[in-house]
Amino acid sequence: MTKTDPAFEQALAVGRPPNIKKLFPNSRALLVSGKAVDRAMIKKGHAMTIAANSRSSFVLRGALMAAQRANAAIILEIARSESNYCDVSMWNIARQADQAANELGITVPVAIHADHYGIKKPGDVAEAKVEIPTLFEAGITSIAIDASHLPDADNLVANLELAPFVPAWAGYETEVGEIKGKDGLSTPEEALFLIKGLNANGLHPDWIALNNGTTHGIEASGNGIQVDLTARIHEALAPYGISGAQHGTSGNSSEKLKEIAAKTATTKANVATALQMISWGVAVNDYGNAIMDAAGNFIKEPEKGVSPELWEQMVAYADGKALRAGDYKKLNCAFEHKLLAQPAAVRERMAGAVAEFVHWLLTDVFNAADTAPLGIEALVTAGSYDLGPKADRIENPDDWTREKIARRAAGMSRDKGPEGDFDD
Secondary structure (H helix, E strand, C coil): CCCCCCHHHHHHHHHHCCHHHHHHHCCCCEEEEEHHHHHHHHHHCCCCEEEEECCHHHHHHHHHHHHHHCCEEEEEEEEECHHHHCCCCCCCCCHHHHHHHHHHCCCEEEEEEEEEECCCCCCHHHHHHHHHHHHHHHCCEEEEEEECCCCHHHHHHHHHHHHHHHHCCCEEEEEECCCCCCCCCCCHHHHHHHHHHHHHCCCCCCCCECCCCCCCCCCCCCCCHHHHHHHHHHHHHHHHCCCECCCCCCCCCCCHHHHHHHCCCEEEEEHHHHHHHHCCCEECCCCCCCCCCCCCCCCCCCCCCHHHHHHHHHHHHHHHHHCCCHHHHHHHHHHHHHHHHCCCHHHHHHHHHHHHHHHHEEEHHCCCCCCCHHHHHHHHHHHHCCCCCCCCCCCHHHHHCCCHHHHHCCCCCCCCCCCCCCCC
16 A cells, blocks of 8 residues: 555544644654554454564564555554663654654554553552553553553452543553463453453453463463463453453464464464564574573574674673573663664664564464555544444443442452563
């Protein structure tokens, strides 16, 4: 699709949310609600797109380049915690995406997602009521309210309390069961409790993230993502119009990821660590995991990623800070200015390597190729940036008062597994 295509022009006119139009009044980038991207995957069927955790400008550019080449709708995201150790943050990712999309001539729909907006204790809700509106003022078009660290009743109540601060048109992800590997896996009962309670209160999330057997970061965990469990939960949630958001794809083979797309209702797949490593020129395997040498060190591929001299500086810095493999993510902010100061050829190969990997995922693994026109079609058909909910209210609000929520939750299992520290 080109920028002279009538459908693109129509989508550009009606499909950009009001915050995007206000921030970028003269832009030709099609930044849209996450709902439009979700609908595109649903329309194609058995398709999911990458939610590329854009820890650096190189990852962001590479993901956009890949999406354009694959003609795929895409999500660019950054987690709340990642905003603490990356130059890309929840407050500037939309600006970076808009600039890059205009520069690169990107015409596919792109959602800007604030991932893992974490609520880890009841007091966090008050802070979130102040902070979340600032995210949408800064161009976010989709958000994940992640109160999954809390007991089930508190998770539901936190989502209810924060709902008024998320625009109705925005993509909305909720989460059940903290993402922490094989222990404390989510159950259909747990997921239904959350979604039924939201539905009764007139809330209709686009996605639900589960603890379905994966971790985030470098290491694989157990048997990886439990596809059958995921499919059972998605089937139980089908009346409520919920798609799946798959977190922590690193550590799972391409065959496992293909199976997720084919057998579950997943439309959004987060990828972070692999993209970071590929941009630096670190060797990764089919699982997206960095390959280590016999001494437990990353393998830097020659003529790829950052220059050998800069890589030596990065390793020395990590050693000096006693950073383990999984903590190399903290190099992003410390070295972004040095990464940007490399010669153009080096910068281009960094983004280009990300583009090749993401294109492979979109076309050969996720089945997301040619979903861009489907997202554009959804916006043009609706004549609006607001695509509305995918399901009606089914549950009786009288059955889901605060008091009844607490009573219902009291009879549920509270085993969410051990504590963890996991970002995408």
